[in-house]
Amino acid sequence: MKNKQTIFFFLLLLPFSALAQIEPIGFYKDAVRFSKNELGGDARIQALGGSGISLGGNMSNAYLNPAGLAFYRKSEMSITGVVSINQTTATNNTDFSTEKNTNFNLPQFGFVIKGESKGAFSISFNQLQNFNNTTSYFGRNDGLSSITKEFTEANYGYYAPDPNWIFSPAEAAYQLGLVRAVDPSDPDNYDYYNLVNTAPDSRSGYIETRGGHYQFDVGYGEQINNQLSWGVSVGIPYFNYNMTRYYEENQSRNYYVINGVEKDLPTPEYIGLNESIRSESIGINAKLGLIYKQSDRLRLGFTFETPTFYRVTDQSSFRLATQWDTNSFDEKSFVQDFLGVTPNDSHTGAVTSGTESSVYPLQTSYNLRTPMKASIGASYFFGKSGFITFDAEYVAYNQMKISNGYDVTFDSDVDFIADNDILSEEHKGRVNIRTGAEYRLNKNFYLRGGYAYYPDPTEAEYRDVDQSTQYITGGLGYRNANFFIDFAFINTQSNSSYQPFQLYAPDPVPVYDIDNNTNQVVFTLGKSF
Numbered sequence: 001m002k003n004k005q006t007i008f009f010f011l012l013l014l015p016f017s018a019l020a021q022i023e024p025i026g027f028y029k030d031a032v033r034f035s036k037n038e039l040g041g042d043a044r045i046q047a048l049g050g051s052g053i054s055l056g057g058n059m060s061n062a063y064l065n066p067a068g069l070a071f072y073r074k075s076e077m078s079i080t081g082v083v084s085i086n087q088t089t090a091t092n093n094t095d096f097s098t099e100k101n102t103n104f105n106l107p108q109f110g111f112v113i114k115g116e117s118k119g120a121f122s123i124s125f126n127q128l129q130n131f132n133n134t135t136s137y138f139g140r141n142d143g144l145s146s147i148t149k150e151f152t153e154a155n156y157g158y159y160a161p162d163p164n165w166i167f168s169p170a171e172a173a174y175q176l177g178l179v180r181a182v183d184p185s186d187p188d189n190y191d192y193y194n195l196v197n198t199a200p201d202s203r204s205g206y207i208e209t210r211g212g213h214y215q216f217d218v219g220y221g222e223q224i225n226n227q228l229s230w231g232v233s234v235g236i237p238y239f240n241y242n243m244t245r246y247y248e249e250n251q252s253r254n255y256y257v258i259n260g261v262e263k264d265l266p267t268p269e270y271i272g273l274n275e276s277i278r279s280e281s282i283g284i285n286a287k288l289g290l291i292y293k294q295s296d297r298l299r300l301g302f303t304f305e306t307p308t309f310y311r312v313t314d315q316s317s318f319r320l321a322t323q324w325d326t327n328s329f330d331e332k333s334f335v336q337d338f339l340g341v342t343p344n345d346s347h348t349g350a351v352t353s354g355t356e357s358s359v360y361p362l363q364t365s366y367n368l369r370t371p372m373k374a375s376i377g378a379s380y381f382f383g384k385s386g387f388i389t390f391d392a393e394y395v396a397y398n399q400m401k402i403s404n405g406y407d408v409t410f411d412s413d414v415d416f417i418a419d420n421d422i423l424s425e426e427h428k429g430r431v432n433i434r435t436g437a438e439y440r441l442n443k444n445f446y447l448r449g450g451y452a453y454y455p456d457p458t459e460a461e462y463r464d465v466d467q468s469t470q471y472i473t474g475g476l477g478y479r480n481a482n483f484f485i486d487f488a489f490i491n492t493q494s495n496s497s498y499q500p501f502q503l504y505a506p507d508p509v510p511v512y513d514i515d516n517n518t519n520q521v522v523f524t525l526g527k528s529f
Contacts, residue, residue, distance in 0.1 A: 003389040004187070012376040022420075026168065026419070027402050027416060028416075028419040029098065029364065030279065030368070030402075031313075031399065031401075031419070031423055032130075032397070032423075032427065032457065033241075034213065034239060034281075034310070034312075035370040035371055035395075035397060035457075036129070036243075036454070036457075037129065038127075038128065038129050038130065038138070038469075038492075039452055039471050039473075039490065040063060040108070040126050040127065040128060041058075041063060041108065041238070042060050042080045042486065042522075042524040042526075043475060043477075043486035043487055043488040043523055044058065044059065044065065044448065044477055044486045044524065045060045046446035046473060046488040046490055046522050047066070047436070047473050047474060047475025047477075047486065047488035047490075048434075048436025048437070048448055048449075048475075049434045049436040049451045049454070049471060050391070050434045050473075051377065051389045051434035051435055052064045052068070052290075052377070052389065053065045053301035053302070053303060053375050053393075054291055054300055054377035054379040054391075055068060055301075055379055055387075055389060056069075056070065056169070056229070056291055057071035057072055057122060058070030058103050058240075059076065059108070059112065059526065060077045060120065060126070061219065061221065061231070062110070062122045062217035062218070062362065063126045063235075064122060065287075065289035065291065065301050065302075065375075065377070066219035066220065066221050066231025066288075067230050067231035067232040067289035067473055068221060068229075068230060068231065068301075068302075068489060069120040069122055069220065069231050070118065070120065070223040070229035070291070071291075072112050073114065074113070074528040075112055075113050075114045075120075075528065075529050076111065076112045076523055076526060076527065076528045076529070077111040077112075077526065077527055077529075078108075078109065078111075078525060078526030078527070079524070080106065080107055080109060080522060080523065080524040081104065081105070081106050081522070081523055082104070082105060082106075082107050082520050082521065082522045082523075083102070083103075083104050083235070083520065083521045084101075084102065084103050084104075084132075084518055084519075084520045085102050085518065085520070086100070086101045086102075086103075086133055086517075087100045087101075087516075088133065088136075088514055088515065088516050088517075089515045090135055090136065090137035090138075090297070090498065090513070090514045091138070091515075092137065092138075092139045092510060092511065092513070093142060095137075095138050095139050095142075095156075097136045097137050097204075098136075099135055099206075101132060101133060101315075103130075103132045105130065107129065108124065108125060109124070109125050109128030110123055110125060110217075110524070111123060115218050116124050116301045117222070118222050118326045119221060119222030119223070120221055120222075121220050121498045122217070122219045122221075122330025123216070123217070123219075124216070124217050124219075125214065125215070127212055127213070127216065127423060128213040128215055128237065129212060130238075131209045131210060131212055131213070131241050131242075132209065132211070132212070132335045133208075133209050134207070134208045134497065135206060135207045135208075135326070135514055136206040136207075136387070137204065137205055137206070138202070138203075138204045138263070139202065139204070139512075140202045141201060141202070142199070142203075142510060144199060144508045144510050145503060145509050146199065146271075147247060147500065147506060148173060148178045148179065148195070148196040148271070149196075149505065149507060150170075150171045150193050150502065150503055151169060151173035151179045151194070152170075152192050152193065153504055153505070154168065154169075155170050155171070155173075156190065156192055157190050157224050158190055158498070159187075159188070159189070159190060160174065160181055160184070160189060161174050161175065163171075163525065166358060166359055167358055167359060167362060167409075168318075168358075169275075169318050169320050171174050171356075171389045172320040172356035174192070175352065175356050176320065176351070176353075177195060177324070177350065177351035178194070178195055178268065178322060179192050179194060179195070180192060180193055180331075182341055182401070183341065183344070183346070184346035185345070185346035192453070193339060195254075195265060195266065195351070196251070196254060196268055197254060197256045197265060197273075198254045198255060198265075201251050201252050202251060203247070203248065203250070203500075204248050205245070205246050205247040205248060205250045205500060206245070206246050207243065207244075208243070208244045209241065209242065209243050210241075210242045210243075211241065211242050212239065213237065213238075213239040213241075214237065214239065214347060214363075215236065215237040215483045216235065216236045216489045217233050217234070217235050217236075217240075218233060219231060219232065219233030219287075220233070221289075223278060225464060227292060227293045227294070228290065228293070229291045230289065230290050231289045231290075232285070233289075234284070234287075235285045235286070235287065235308070236282065236283070236284060237282070237283050237284075237285065237308055238280075238281060238283070239282070240278070241280075242276070242277075242279075243275075243277045243278075244274070244275070244276045245273070245274070245275045246272070246274050247501075248270070248271065248273075249268070249270070251266055251268055251270040251271075252269070254266060254267040254268065256334070256338050258338060258455070263307065264308075265329060265334065266325060266328075266329045266351045267324065267326075269324070270321070270322060270323040271320075271321070271322045272321045272322075273318065273320050273321075274318065274319045274320075275317070275318045275319075276317055277314060278314070279314050280364050281311060281312040281368070282310070282311065282371075283308045283309050283310035283311070283312040283368075284308070285302065285306050285308040285309070286305070286306060287305040287306070288303065288304050289302065289303040289304075290302045290303075294460075296381065297380055297382075298378070298379070298380055299379045301375075301376075301377035301378070301379075301391075302376050302485040303374070303375045304373075305373040305374070305375050306372055307370055307371060307399060309367070309368075310367065311366075311368075312365065312366055312367075313363065313364075313365045314363065314364045315363045316358075316362050317359050317360075318357065319360040320355065320357075321354065321356075322352075323353045324351045324352070324353045326349060326351070327353070328348070328350050328351065329351070331343070331348065331349035332347045332349070335347055339474070342479075360409075363408035363409050363411045364405065364406065364408065364409075364414060365405070365406050365408060366403065366404060366414065367402065367403045367404040368401075369399070369400065369401045369402075369403075370400060371396040371397050371399050371400055371429075372396050372399060373393055373395050373396070375391055375393040375394070377389065377391040385444040386437065386439040386440050387437065387438055388436070389435065389436050389437070390435045392432070392433055392434075393433075393434070394429060394431050395428075395429060395430050397423075397427040397457035398427050398429060400423045400427065401420055401423065402415065402416040402419055402420060403420075407521045426458055426459055427458055429513050430456075432452070432453070433452065433456070433461040434451075434452040436449065436450030436451075437450070444479055445476065445478055446476065446478075447475075448475040448477065449471065449473065449474045449475075450471075450473040451470070451472075452470065452471040452473070453470050454470075454471075455468045457466045464497050464511070465496055465497045465513065467495060467496050469492060469493070470492070470494075471491070471492050471495050472490070472491045472493075473489065473490045474489050475487050475488035475489060475522075481528070481529050482527060483526070483527050483528070484525075484526045484527075484528075485523065485524065485525055485526070486524045486526075487521070488520075488521075488523075489520070489521060490518075490519070490520040490522065491517070491518070491519055491520075492516070492517070492518040492519075493517055493518075494516045495513065495514065495515055495516065496514045496516065497511055497512065497513055498512045499512075500515055501521075
């Protein structure tokens with residue numbers, strides 16, 4: 001029973017999830033989220049569209065290709081900062097809402113130690129993902145279903161919730177009178193009805209995410225001969241992901257129709273659901289790289305990165321509130337006329353305005369394996385005037401897997417069979433493309449540009465919106481014998497969709513198309529010694 005209550009909560013916490021492990025719990029969405037990387041590296045690499053597998057001699061090498069460390073002739077240290085301006089626009093029919101967020105962080109820093117040998121050693125910190133974002137949405141008179149229908153479906157098939165043991169919004173909805181037992185007098189009742197029979201006048205909400213995904217890399221690269229270099233690195237990634245999600249409905253009249261006559265029901269003038277989830281993890285991976293210098297003009301690069309193995313801890317909670325326009329109604333007449341049920345004294349018609357919250361946060365831990373990656377790259381140099389470079393990175397998204405789940409709250413195991421089926425069947429390997437060029441303006445100044453395209457890992461038949469991401473980049477750099485400063489300008493574009501809740505019944509539900517557009521200014525300061 002308690003495990004079922006946990007699943008109830010995830011139904012609301014993770015949209016599109018379901019009730020039992022014959023259906024996914026919803027953790028597959030976390031697996032995909034934490035398996036994607038954004039454009040990374042210092043300002044020079046990002047200005048080149050993130051490409052650099054075959055370049056070498058850059059602070060980002062331990063992250064991109066550790067063989068590139070062999071190209072260092074001096075020790076070096078650098079730090080990178082970024083200002084991000086993110087704009088999200090959510091639309092639904094004719095209604096839209098726009099949010100703009102600005103944040104600053106330090107996505108990369110590190111140092112390279114060049115000894116007397118043919119190799120170089122580095123320690124660096126890199127940001128893999130920036131989760132800081134806010135999306136809001138709004139809809140008026142859309143004629144679509146109320147979230148209370150999902151609460152009703154979630155309660156169906158189970159005994160009436162214990163008022164002292166509330167762990168899901170569906171159970172809270174029962175206590176507040178939004179969802180009601182067909183026969184409250186039956187201790188074995190498992191059938192429920194939804195008291196909200198009319199579409200909301202308006203609905204609104206927001207999704208606020210905070211945190212980031214980072215990795216410490218320890219790498220070593222060495223020159224084997226004049227043409228071939230090799231390198232290896234160990235990555236210690238970790239992430240913290242915090243999501244707060246709020247959904248609200250407003251209604252002016254709730255009624256039902258019997259024999260062509262409209263009869264009023266209690267009206268929930270306000271329904272508000274606030275949910276929060278926090279995910280934390282630390283993991284490990286390793287990378288092997290090669291760079292082959294075919295000539296002074298042409299370099300070829302290759303890397304293989306193992307899957308990353310994480311242990312993830314999720315903690316979640318919720319709060320549901322409602323405000324009725326009355327505290328009772330003629331429930332006996334309603335169940336008899338509208339539901340065709342013989343009423344009894346247990347149909348009291350009482351409804352409660354107020355707030356119900358989870359008794360205490362739900363906590364789940366599990367193992368997550370993200371995809372292995374293999375990359376190839378090529379760079380062609382035009383003497384000392386500049387170069388063009390290209391990377392292709394294969395990401396085996398169908399290898400994502402969740403395992404060893406443990407429900408800390410209820411001291412029980414969690415099975416992810418259905419979630420893993422989705423990960424393997426609905427997601428396929430993809431090739432990320434990155435390309436860039438650098439032109440030397442004079443002895444010290446450099447002009448750069450690039451482009452990257454990261455395709456959506458979900459197969460087309462399983463998605464509503466193509467969530468591929470493209471990056472358009474450019475930048476400038478200044479270098480002398482002991483100092484350098486680089487700037488990059490990055491525009492990131494992607495689309496997604498958001499559904500506040502899901503129904504098994506074929507009733508229309510709100511879906512919002514979300515346009516994401518981010519502009520970033522990245523700078524790197526570095527010194528050789």
